[in-house]
Amino acid sequence: MQNVINALRVLEEVADRQPVGVGELARGLGLPKSTVQRSLKTLHEAGWIRPAGGEVTRWQVTSKALQVARRTELGLRDAAVPVMEELRQRTGETIHLMVPEGDAVVLIERLETDKPLRIVLPLGTRLPLHASANGKAVLAHLDRPLGDLPGYTDTTITDPRALRAELDAVLARGYADNRGEWRSDIAAVAAAVLAPGPVASLSVSTPASRMTEELRAEYGKLVAGAARTLAELLN
Structure with missing residues (x-):
């Protein structure tokens, strides 16, 4: 064994x-x-x-490993879409489903907002673990050293000690947020889907101008609940 x-x-x-x-x-x-x-x-x-x-x-x-991953990904999507749709209805914003891959998270599904002002990320977009809500939601549950942390905007956390404190806060409140750390025009809140480790993350993504502090807290609680629901479906 x-x-x-x-x-x-x-x-x-x-x-x-x-x-x-x-x-x-x-x-x-x-x-x-x-x-x-x-x-x-x-x-x-x-x-x-x-x-x-x-x-x-x-x-x-090899491609064998990737083929198995794709089949797993399809099962994850099937379980996630109804949960994502409910989250979209409750927030009115774009919902992303991402999976960890190395030092990034990869967008595998999205449900877009009906609002005219939106930010659309193509499927397959890779976001850094340390500079995105989805990434930090996953990274908070991983036991790995925090090495090189490249900056993308003025708000990117590039100090490992500051990032560790941020990840501790993510675990305490149950969701991560992004304050323009990858792109200055994007804000988001995200929570890890634990089955039992972080197999994916769900996020509510908005233009930065639309994410008030009140909405950030409200959406954070909603996305954390949605991630727990999805985890229960997968476990």
């Missing part, structure tokens, strides 16, 4: 860090290199990973 658990941990780490070598994987996972090498050999033989750029010293996931 431990060999299976090690292989799954290695696969997850490859997906997060690809392309990645044995030494980096061993350090990140706290496992001996020999254990990591055995897991890599097993995953390679099973078709889950392949050498990156033909180099046997660095690895990346």
